[in-house]
Amino acid sequence: MNDDVQRFLDRLTERNATRGPEPTWIAARRQAGAARFEALGFPHRRIENWKYTDVRDIARHDFALAGDADFSPAAAAALTLPLDGHRLTFVDGVFAPALSDLGDLPDGVQLMPLSQALEDNHEAVGGPLGRLTGVEFSPFAALNTAFMEEGAVVRLAPRTVVEKPIVLQFLSRAGEQAVMSHPRILIEAGGRSQATVVEHHVGEEGAANFTNLVEEIILERGAILTHYKLQEAPIQDRHVASIQVEQARDSRYTSFNLNLGGGLVRNDLVSDLNGQGAETTFQGLFYGQGRQHVDNHTLVNHNAPHTTSRENYKGILDDRAHGVFNGKVIVKRDSQKIEAEQSNANLLLSDRAEIDTKPELEIYADDVKCAHGATTGQLDEEAIYALRTRGIDAQTARGLLTLAFAGEVMERVDLDAVAERVELTVAGKLPERFNLAGLVETATALNEE
Amino acid sequence: MLEVKDLHVTVEGSEILKGLNLTIGAGEVHAIMGPNGAGKSTLSAVIAGKDGYEVTHGTITFEGRDVLEMEIEERARKGLLLGFQYPVEIPGVKNIYLLKAALNAKREAEGLGEIPAPEFMKLIKEKIAFMQMDASFLQRAVNEGFSGGEKKRNEILQMLVLQPRLAMLDEIDSGLDIDAMKVVAKGVNSLRAEDRGILLVTHYQRLLDYIVPDQVHVLVDGRIVKSGDADLARELEDRGYDWLLEGSAA
Numbered sequence: 001m002n003d004d005v006q007r008f009l010d011r012l013t014e015r016n017a018t019r020g021p022e023p024t025w026i027a028a029r030r031q032a033g034a035a036r037f038e039a040l041g042f043p044h045r046r047i048e049n050w051k052y053t054d055v056r057d058i059a060r061h062d063f064a065l066a067g068d069a070d071f072s073p074a075a076a077a078a079l080t081l082p083l084d085g086h087r088l089t090f091v092d093g094v095f096a097p098a099l100s101d102l103g104d105l106p107d108g109v110q111l112m113p114l115s116q117a118l119e120d121n122h123e124a125v126g127g128p129l130g131r132l133t134g135v136e137f138s139p140f141a142a143l144n145t146a147f148m149e150e151g152a153v154v155r156l157a158p159r160t161v162v163e164k165p166i167v168l169q170f171l172s173r174a175g176e177q178a179v180m181s182h183p184r185i186l187i188e189a190g191g192r193s194q195a196t197v198v199e200h201h202v203g204e205e206g207a208a209n210f211t212n213l214v215e216e217i218i219l220e221r222g223a224i225l226t227h228y229k230l231q232e233a234p235i236q237d238r239h240v241a242s243i244q245v246e247q248a249r250d251s252r253y254t255s256f257n258l259n260l261g262g263g264l265v266r267n268d269l270v271s272d273l274n275g276q277g278a279e280t281t282f283q284g285l286f287y288g289q290g291r292q293h294v295d296n297h298t299l300v301n302h303n304a305p306h307t308t309s310r311e312n313y314k315g316i317l318d319d320r321a322h323g324v325f326n327g328k329v330i331v332k333r334d335s336q337k338i339e340a341e342q343s344n345a346n347l348l349l350s351d352r353a354e355i356d357t358k359p360e361l362e363i364y365a366d367d368v369k370c371a372h373g374a375t376t377g378q379l380d381e382e383a384i385y386a387l388r389t390r391g392i393d394a395q396t397a398r399g400l401l402t403l404a405f406a407g408e409v410m411e412r413v414d415l416d417a418v419a420e421r422v423e424l425t426v427a428g429k430l431p432e433r434f435n436l437a438g439l440v441e442t443a444t445a446l447n448e449e
Numbered sequence: 450m451l452e453v454k455d456l457h458v459t460v461e462g463s464e465i466l467k468g469l470n471l472t473i474g475a476g477e478v479h480a481i482m483g484p485n486g487a488g489k490s491t492l493s494a495v496i497a498g499k500d501g502y503e504v505t506h507g508t509i510t511f512e513g514r515d516v517l518e519m520e521i522e523e524r525a526r527k528g529l530l531l532g533f534q535y536p537v538e539i540p541g542v543k544n545i546y547l548l549k550a551a552l553n554a555k556r557e558a559e560g561l562g563e564i565p566a567p568e569f570m571k572l573i574k575e576k577i578a579f580m581q582m583d584a585s586f587l588q589r590a591v592n593e594g595f596s597g598g599e600k601k602r603n604e605i606l607q608m609l610v611l612q613p614r615l616a617m618l619d620e621i622d623s624g625l626d627i628d629a630m631k632v633v634a635k636g637v638n639s640l641r642a643e644d645r646g647i648l649l650v651t652h653y654q655r656l657l658d659y660i661v662p663d664q665v666h667v668l669v670d671g672r673i674v675k676s677g678d679a680d681l682a683r684e685l686e687d688r689g690y691d692w693l694l695e696g697s698a699a
Contacts, residue, residue, distance in 0.1 A: 381500075386537040386591075389497050390551035390607060391525035391558070400550070404541025404590075 004059040005041050009034060011180075012146055015065055025126055026118065026148075033145025036135040043139050052324040052356045053295040057264050058238050063180035063210050065147075066092035071099060071171055079202045081230070081417045085165040086111055088152050092173050092209060093181020095150055099169070108160030108193075114151040114184055125153060128186060132216040132244040138268060141242040144182040144214040151184035151214075154197065158190035158220070165196040165228075165415065170211065172203025172237050180210040187216070189223035189251075196226040198418065201233045201261070208236035208263075215243040219251035221275065226254045230418055232261040232425065235290060239265045249275025249304075256413060257313075259286040259294050260425045266295045273300065273307035273338075283409045284313035287426050288321025288353070295324035302331040302338045305365075309339070314406050315346040316426060317353035327372070328360040335365045342372040347405045349379065349398075399427030450475050450646045451496075451529075451615055456507035458488075458495055465491045467671035468507070473615065473646040480649040480657055482682065483668035484690045489650045490534060492668070493617045497531035498524055511615065525551075526558035528614030532604040532621055539591035544603070547591050548573065548610050555611060576609040579639070581632050598629035605636035615646040622656040634659030654686035669693055 012034055016027075042059040043050040069091035076089070076099050088111065089099035095113040105111055117125045135142040152168045168185060187197060201211065211233070219225055233239050239262040245253050259265055271280040286294040300309040315323040325344045346355045359372040379401050387397035403410070403426055413419045451473040458466040465488045473479050483489050495502045496509060498521035509516040511529055519527070539547070553563045564572075577584060580602050592600050601621055608616050618637065622630055637660050640647060649660060657665070657679065665681040666673045667690070674693050675681065 380537075380539075382537050383539045383542075385499060385521065386533070386539065387542075387547070388521040389525055389531050390547065390611070391522050391554040392547075392550050393522045393554070394520075396550070396554075400542055400546075401539070404539070407541040 002041050005038055007062055008143065009038065009146075011063070011065065015147065029130055030146050030148060033135050033142050033148070036142035037139055037146055040139040040142060049297065052322070053264075053266055053293065055264070055266075058210055058240070061178060061210070064177050066094050066173075066179045066181065069094040069096035069099075071096060071173065073099065075204065076171060079171060080169060081167065081198065081200055081421070083165055083167055083198065083415065083417045085167040085198065086162075087167040087169060088113060089169040089171065090150065090181070090183060091171045092179045093150055093170075093183050093211070096171075099171075106160070106162060108157035109162055110153065110155040111166060112153050114153055114186070115149060117153040118149075125186065128188060128216060128218060129184070130216075132218070132246055133214045133242050137214075137242050137244065140212050140240045140266075141214050144184065144212050144242070147182035148184050148214075150181075151186070154185075154187040154195075156189045156193035156195055156223070158192060160190065160193045160195075162193075162195040165198045168197065168199045170199075170201045172201070172207040172209045172211065172233055174204040174206035174208075174234070178208050178210065180212060182212045182214070185213070185215040185217075187225065188218045189220060189225050191220040192222040193220075194224040196228070196415075198228040198230065198415065201229075201231045201239060203234045203237060205234055206236070207234040210238040211240070213239070213241040215241065217243070217245040217253070219245065219247045219253055221248045222250045223248070224252045226256075228256045228413075228415065228418055229258065229267075230421060231259045231265065232421060235261060235292065236263045237261065238263060241267045243267070243269045245269075245271040245280070247271060247273050247275065247278040247280060250277040251275070252279045252281075254281040255283065256409070256418075257282065257284040257296065258418070258422055259284075259296070260422065262292065262294070264293050266297070268297045268299075270299045271301070271309070272303055273309065274303045276304050276306040278304065279308040280310075282309075282311040282313070283412060284311075285316075285406050285409045285422065286313070286323055287316045288323055289318040290321065291319070292321045294321070297324075297326045297328075299328045299330070300340065302329070302335045302340065305334065305336045305338065307335065307338050309341070311342040312409060313344045314409050315344070315355055315357075316349065316402060316405065317346065317355060318349040320350070320352045322353070323355045325355070325357045325374075326360065327358075329362070329370065329372075331361075331363040331365050331368055331370070333364040336367040338365065338368050340368070340370045344374045345405070346374075346376040347378065347402065348376060349402070395428060403427040450512060451648075452508075452510045453492075453496075454508045456492075456495070456509065457505045458491055459503045459505050460491065460501060464505070465671055466495070469668070469672060471666065471673065473648060475646060476643045477664065478641060478647040478649065478660065478662045480651060480662040480665045480682065481668050481673075482651055482654070482665060482685060484694070485652065487668045488671045489652075489668055490619055493531055493619045493648070493650055496524075496529065496617060497521065522554065523558075525611075526555050530608060530611060530613035530616055532608060532616065532618040534620040534623055536592045536600040536604055538593045538595075540593050542591050543588055544591050545573070545587035548587075548607065551607070552610055572610065576606055579609065580606050580636055582606065597624035598626065601625060601629065601633050602636070605633055608640060609636060613645070615648065616640055617648045617650070619650045620652065621649070622651055622653060630656065630659065654682045657682045667693055
């Protein structure tokens with residue numbers, strides 16, 4: 001066995017030695033995860049799916065597991081999104097009750113750390129856990145399974161409409177010893193339930209940890225879920241996320257996959273459209289600077305007729321950043337009358353930035369409507385000049401145009417707190433909120449006069 | 450207000466302006482006319498600060514300051530504003546945002562705070578009505594999908610909001626039908642003021658029927674070969690430029 005794999009398994013053995021009594025099924029599942037990870041090893045670039053992403057920066061490191069969730073409340077407050085929501089916070093993967101807010105949960109909503117769900121009711125969690133994003137998903141999903149113990153569980157009873165966003169916050173600490181965490185997020189949205197989940201990855205400057213996330217999202221018939229994933233981890237953090245969504249008839253899933261941070265980032269997002277009328281929308285934005293590497297792999301499985309998928313990913317790369325977009329759509333043989341749209345546009349702000357983009361369509365049905373396209377370009381110097389001749393400084397002009405490029409994605413972001421973070425990172429400090437919701441409303445009112 | 454002295458400008462190795470002199474005082478409207486390729490657009494582009502123009506000799510001063518030493522945005526904030534012959538489309542940037550960001554940049558340079566939203570909306574409402582534009586323009590991306598006439602009105606709208614000290618309008622009449630030209634001319638005439646200069650660059654005399662200049666200059670082959678009052682424009686309409694071209698070659 002490879003030394004790298006062994007090092008991770010040694011950490012697992014250490015961890016397992018500290019565990020108290022547990023039901024056998026969870027230990028068996030961890031064991032299956034470890035066995036699968038051992039068999040697969042870390043992915044290398046000769047594997048098609050990992051062609052552009054080198055994970056040696058993860059594999060060669062020795063990451064410990066965090067032992068506590070200590071975090072200064074003031075520092076945490078500065079990182080927390082100003083959102084009025086129900087909140088779970090994890091520090092380096094460890095649940096932090098003091099930084100969480102579980103008061104006023106509406107009827108029909110269960111929100112708790114995975115450790116508590118396991119303690120309270122093993123059976124209910126045991127069923128879905130690992131059913132979607134299982135050990136076969138990827139070596140990282142197998143590794144996560146080997147370590148699984150903490151994360152977030154969100155359950156919505158049928159017809160429950162949650163007004164406030166559910167915020168899952170993951171904080172990464174700076175320290176002498178880099179740590180790893182393997183959180184799992186399990187979301188089960190009952191029939192016709194409706195909610196917004198905001199997943200936020202952020203941390204202290206100088207942190208250089210490894211987050212290996214697995215998410216399983218189940219949408220029952222008619223459920224509507226909006227899922228923001230705002231990843232603004234410290235610039236040396238490694239972030240790997242494996243997300244699988246299962247959608248029943250007439251359900252609607254919208255993902256905003258917003259990646260601003262992290263040194264090495266890989267997202268795998270899969271949606272299975274299993275029932276007629278199911279609809280999935282993938283909105284993505286990735287911004288890379290310095291030597292950041294951001295890889296987004298998405299897959300939509302049109303497993304049923306009359307299903308719809310829309311995908312729009314925008315990449316902005318500066319300095320020597322490297323972006324990867326791979327968007328795959330598979331239409332099964334009997335999935336007639338489906339609609340699939342996909343687009344990826346990239347903006348290169350420097351000569352040394354790089355993007356690898358690849359749309360893939362596999363269509364086995366004959367009555368379908370599919371479209372895809374990919375473009376890559378640079379900022380329009382004429383437009384920068386035009387803005388400067390109106391008194392707007394060069395830096396603001398560039399920021400404005402960069403943000404305008406991301407506009408199609410950002411104008412659909414309903415949460416100001418999220419949009420503002422993106423704006424600040426991508427465009428720097430602008431005179432005011434770019435979308436100017438208030439002004440536009442006033443202009444509309446004027447128009448109606 | 451603006452003083453251009455012995456200006457020589459080279460573009461991609463060839464000399465376009467060859468010793469141009471021009472003085473514009475406050476309250477004056479000047480028109481520069483000339484045949485295609487004479488260097489008309491080069492002059493306004495150099496004053497605004499566009500890349501790719503090399504000043505090999507001469508000076509441009511605006512209210513005592515060396516314009517060539519100023520950043521593009523600084524020129525605009527000091528009140529030197531150029532209306533483009535071909536306004537650029539800026540996808541994704543709303544007109545109203547451009548107007549507000551530009552106005553606030555100017556106010557900041559003047560030591561004023563950001564304009565309060567109600568005051569801004571009142572100002573914008575008044576100006577778009579004056580330019581006979583629909584309020585929906587404000588929410589559209591700058592010039593994107595605008596007709597030729599809409600783009601030119603939009604340039605004037607920006608002037609009305611930003612209130613420049615010297616407004617330079619490069620072929621503001623090109624591509625306009627007569628009704629659009631009247632609206633644009635009304636906008637420009639409303640800018641005429643004791644403390645403001647206006648520089649019109651145009652190929653045709655037609656515009657000058659609606660905006661009557663105090664002085665007309667004929668630019669031929671990089672130099673001003675003749676100056677006069679509004680009557681000179683009419684003479685050019687009758688006689689064309691050829692008689693002046695011969696004069697310059699001699």
